[in-house]
Amino acid sequence: MQTSARKKIKGTTASLNRFGPGAQALFHVLLGLFALLCIIPFVFVIIISFTSEESIRQIGYSFHPLSWSTQAYTYTFQLGDQLWRSYANSFLITIIGTVLSVLMCFLYAYPLFRKDYGYRNFFNFLSFFTMIFGGGLVPTFVICKSVLGLSDNYAALIVPMLFSPFNIIIMRTFFQTSVPTELIEAATIDGSGEYGTLFRIVFPIVTPGIATVALLVALGYWNEWFLSLLYINKNMNIIPLQYLLMRMQRNADFLAKNSGMIGADASRAATQLPSQTLKMALVVFIVVPIACAYPFFQRYVVSGLTIGSVKG
Amino acid sequence: MSIGEKSRHGSMQGARRKKNLVLTTMVLPGAIWLLLIRYLPMFGIVLAFKNYKAQRPNTFWNNIIKSEWVGLKNFQFLKSPDTAIMIRNTLGYNILWIALGLVIAVAFAVMMSELSNRFLAKTYQTLMFFPYFLSWVVASYFVLAFLDPTSGMIPALQKRAGIPVTNFYHDTTWWPLILTICNLWKNIGYSSVLYLAAITGIDTTQYEAAAVDGATKWQQIWHVTLPNIRTMIVILLIMNVGKIFNADFGLFYNVPQNSGSLLPVTQVVDTYVYRAYANTHNMGMSSAAGFLQSAVGLVCIVGANAIVRKVDPESSLF
Numbered sequence: 326m327q328t329s330a331r332k333k334i335k336g337t338t339a340s341l342n343r344f345g346p347g348a349q350a351l352f353h354v355l356l357g358l359f360a361l362l363c364i365i366p367f368v369f370v371i372i373i374s375f376t377s378e379e380s381i382r383q384i385g386y387s388f389h390p391l392s393w394s395t396q397a398y399t400y401t402f403q404l405g406d407q408l409w410r411s412y413a414n415s416f417l418i419t420i421i422g423t424v425l426s427v428l429m430c431f432l433y434a435y436p437l438f439r440k441d442y443g444y445r446n447f448f449n450f451l452s453f454f455t456m457i458f459g460g461g462l463v464p465t466f467v468i469c470k471s472v473l474g475l476s477d478n479y480a481a482l483i484v485p486m487l488f489s490p491f492n493i494i495i496m497r498t499f500f501q502t503s504v505p506t507e508l509i510e511a512a513t514i515d516g517s518g519e520y521g522t523l524f525r526i527v528f529p530i531v532t533p534g535i536a537t538v539a540l541l542v543a544l545g546y547w548n549e550w551f552l553s554l555l556y557i558n559k560n561m562n563i564i565p566l567q568y569l570l571m572r573m574q575r576n577a578d579f580l581a582k583n584s585g586m587i588g589a590d591a592s593r594a595a596t597q598l599p600s601q602t603l604k605m606a607l608v609v610f611i612v613v614p615i616a617c618a619y620p621f622f623q624r625y626v627v628s629g630l631t632i633g634s635v636k637g
Numbered sequence: 638m639s640i641g642e643k644s645r646h647g648s649m650q651g652a653r654r655k656k657n658l659v660l661t662t663m664v665l666p667g668a669i670w671l672l673l674i675r676y677l678p679m680f681g682i683v684l685a686f687k688n689y690k691a692q693r694p695n696t697f698w699n700n701i702i703k704s705e706w707v708g709l710k711n712f713q714f715l716k717s718p719d720t721a722i723m724i725r726n727t728l729g730y731n732i733l734w735i736a737l738g739l740v741i742a743v744a745f746a747v748m749m750s751e752l753s754n755r756f757l758a759k760t761y762q763t764l765m766f767f768p769y770f771l772s773w774v775v776a777s778y779f780v781l782a783f784l785d786p787t788s789g790m791i792p793a794l795q796k797r798a799g800i801p802v803t804n805f806y807h808d809t810t811w812w813p814l815i816l817t818i819c820n821l822w823k824n825i826g827y828s829s830v831l832y833l834a835a836i837t838g839i840d841t842t843q844y845e846a847a848a849v850d851g852a853t854k855w856q857q858i859w860h861v862t863l864p865n866i867r868t869m870i871v872i873l874l875i876m877n878v879g880k881i882f883n884a885d886f887g888l889f890y891n892v893p894q895n896s897g898s899l900l901p902v903t904q905v906v907d908t909y910v911y912r913a914y915a916n917t918h919n920m921g922m923s924s925a926a927g928f929l930q931s932a933v934g935l936v937c938i939v940g941a942n943a944i945v946r947k948v949d950p951e952s953s954l955f
Contacts, residue, residue, distance in 0.1 A: 342844055344751050344854050352748040353757065359745070360764035363826065366779035367767075369790075373782055385793025386782050433667035436660040443657040448664050453955075455675040457879070458935045461927025462907070463914050464681025465674070471697040473673060488670045519659040548772035551886065571774045574781075574894060601788060608778045615770050623763060626770075630827065631834045 367612060374398070374605040381601060397602035401610075404603075407561070407569065412610060415547060415565040422483045422546040427539045429488055434496035435523055440506070452490040466555055479563055481556035486545060492538045498632045499534025500527070537629035540622045547615065570607050573600075685711055685925035711925035714913075719904070727884050727905040730813075734820050735877045739870065742825050746832035746866075747858055762833065765826030773887025776819060780892050784815075806894055812902045819892055820885070828873065835869040836862060871945055875954055879938025882906055882930050906930050 344352070373386050377394035384391060401408055436442045437449050459465070475481035504527055512522040528535075553568035564572075683701060688710070692703040714720055745765070752758040768776070783790045784805040795802045805811060839862065847857045884905035893903045904912075906926065914923040946953035 342848050342854070342857075343753065348854075349751075349753065352752060353754075356745060356748055356752075356761040356765075357757075359825070360761040363764050363768050363822065366776075366782065369782050370779060381788050384797065385788040386785070386790050387793070388790075429666050429670065432663040436664050439660060441653075441656070442660045443653075444661060444664075448668060451668060451671055455671060457938050458679075459675060459931050460678030460681050461924060461931050462910050463920060463923045463927050464684055465678040466914070467684070467697070467920070468678045468681055469674065472677070484670075485674060488667050488674070493667075519656065519663075523663070544770055548770075548775075550772060550774050567772055567774050570778070571891065574777070601785075604778065605782070608775055611775055612771060616767075619767065619770065620763070623766065627766075627830055627834065631831055 367616075370605050370608050370612075374602055374609050376602060378599050378602065394602070396599050397606040400599055400603055401606060408566075408607070410562060411564055411566045411569040414563055415567065415611075418479065418482050418549070418565055419543050419546040421479075422486060423539055423543045425483070426487050426489075426492075426542045427535060430492045430496050430538055430542075431528075431535065432523075433488070434493050434500060435527065437493065438497050438500035438504070439509070452493050456490045470556065476556055477558060477560040477563075482549070482552050482563065482565065483546075485552055485556075486542075486549065489542070489545075492541060495541075495629050495632050496531075496534055496538055499531050499537070503530050503534070533625065533628070536622075537625045540625050541629055544615070544626075547611075566607065566611055570604065570611065573604055573607070682924065682928050684920055685928045687711075687921060689920045707921070711921035712929070714922050714926065719909075722901055723904045723906060723909045726902065727882060730816065730820075730884065730905070731877070731881045733817065735874070735881075737817070737821065738824060738828060738877075739874070741821065742828035743832055743863075743866070743870070745825065745829040746836055747862060749829065749833055750836045750862075751854075762826070762830060766830055767826065768823045769827040771823070773885070773891045776823065776888075777891040777894065780815065780819065781894070806896045807898045809899055809902045812893065812899055816888065816892065816903070819888060823888075831873070832866055832869060835866040839865045867949075868951060871949065872954065875938065875941045875945055878941040879934060881937055882933045884908070886911065 343349075369386070369388065372388060372390065373381075374397050375393050375395065376386070376390040377392040378396065380387070380391040380394075433448070433452070437445055437452075439445065460468075469475040469481070469485060473484075475484055508526065509522055512526050517526070548567060549565065550567035550571050553564050554571070557564055557568070681701075686706060686708065687701065687704040688707045689700060689704050692700045749758045749762060781789065784792070786792055786802070786804050786806060789805070792802045792805070803811070805815075843861050843865070844857055847861050852860060884907045886907040889903050889905050889908050890911070893899045896903075907930075910923050910926045910930070913919055913926060942954050
């Protein structure tokens with residue numbers, strides 16, 4: 326008697342703690358549709374990049390092209406110069422920027438985590454205040470350009486993004502949650518210097534935090550085009566792929582003009598250019614590294630952004 | 638105090654001073670960056686109140702100091718009808734997107750947390766988060782694939798069906814919708830992942846207790862899930878309200894391909910400031926607009942935070 330009553334209660338709680346099959350199906354439809362919507366444009370761009378020019382002339386961009394072609398990709402090799410240099414620039418800027426930025430973040434966040442550091446509050450505020458107030462686009466641009474010399478050089482594409490208060494908060498939270506104060510005290514008593522403690526003892530503990538910040542920073546640099554728009558006027562040899570792509574939309578033969586060919590060669594290349602599929606192929610070039618690394622870094626980024634948004 | 642104690646006290650003080658010094662060297666690179674790239678430009682705000690002209694000798698600081706003060710003359714752009722449109726667009730899109738984003742993201746997060754099939758739930762999350770990692774330059778090509786006037790999918794379909802072709806990059810009709818879709822497409826995954834993380838952290842015994850009390854699943858969502866993620870919702874709301882005068886430059890500049898005929902529905906504060914400087918090199922006016930944006934942003938975020946602190950002290954940011 327008693328057991329059957331308990332069974333009944335258990336049965337109802339179990340069913341009350343799950344939505345019925347109808348509601349579940351509805352959730353699957355809604356979430357599934359939106360999830361598809363999120364990657365379909367990328368799939369579409371891949372399809373377009375493999376579509377023949379002839380098919381595009383006849384029926385436009387389509388999920389079912391009349392005929393396929395790898396012409397866009399073979400052209401990237403013929404027209405290499407500017408394109409591959411930009412691709413290399415994207416990697417170079419991302420790697421250098423990420424290394425420097427993570428180092429700065431690691432070094433800045435650590436003393437802010439140390440409760441016994443005398444100027445903790447001051448430097449905390451110094452960083453935090455810039456999250457809620459700034460000089461604005463034009464004064465920042467003018468000072469970076471005329472006073473600090475960030476113009477038409479790699480520094481202009483790296484320095485303005487080196488530091489982020491948001492990342493400091495993420496890093497500091499990782500310190501707070503994973504490094505016990507006693508460990509640092511013990512290291513100090515054992516005669517370890519501050520830098521020794523930081524790099525030999527604290528560093529191995531907070532590698533997940535470093536990975537998180539590094540990924541966020543790397544994504545930021547990889548996707549960066551605004552700094553090029555602001556600071557690069559003449560020196561097109563140093564622009565990253567994102568900005569090249571942006572320029573190409575405004576003037577279609579940009580790539581041919583900047584490919585190192587001259588005169589008749591350049592103009593012939595410009596007229597033969599499969600310009601539409603070529604641009605889509607470049608989009609694929611930009612997205613593929615992200616898409617490949619994405620499954621591995623997603624976990625880190627989720628944890629980082631969750632921390633940053635809650636504490637920020 | 639004996640002499641021995643005194644000297645020990647002194648050496649402890651020395652050790653503390655040394656420790657502070659060493660730790661300060663760690664902070665230094667970041668601090669220098671902040672001073673140069675963030676604090677120095679704050680002095681540039683005086684540009685908003687000056688008529689910036691080249692002086693002799695023609696160095697930046699000298700030009701600033703010697704240029705004449707013009708009071709609020711640089712703020713006269715506020716009277717132009719373009720400004721009203723730009724402010725309407727910025728606030729309108731932001732308010733709409735904050736509301737839509739909140740409702741949809743919370744709904745998606747609740748749905749994902751309730752799916753029995755964990756593998757599919759994880760897959761949805763992964764796919765939905767993906768657009769967040771792409772730049773607006775890339776996204777603008779995605780949009781172009783559908784809307785390009787010569788070969789985009791929609792105009793091409795219209796052509797084949799014999800319907801008049803919509804020239805999307807000259808026709809303002811659809812842009813409020815297109816921009817809204819783009820914004821949700823890129824950001825919903827991110828915010829629903831944040832809410833999902835908060836929901837996963839809820840103690841399951843609360844649901845069991847509610848179920849024993851006879852609460853249906855819908856009632857549990859309303860009385861257990863939502864109150865538990867309230868702090869998260871409030872925090873994200875404050876941050877968004879604080880940024881109500883900021884717009885995503887890339888979305889409004891790249892996705893409409895910088896098209897002039899779309900400006901009535903795509904011009905927002907950030908693009909306005911950039912175009913004012915890039916097209917006319919009007920340093921005074923663009924600095925003034927940027928300064929107003931920063932000042933209003935500061936007031937909004939401090940105000941929003943103060944309100945939250947009164948209503949629910951635990952949720953406030955600072």
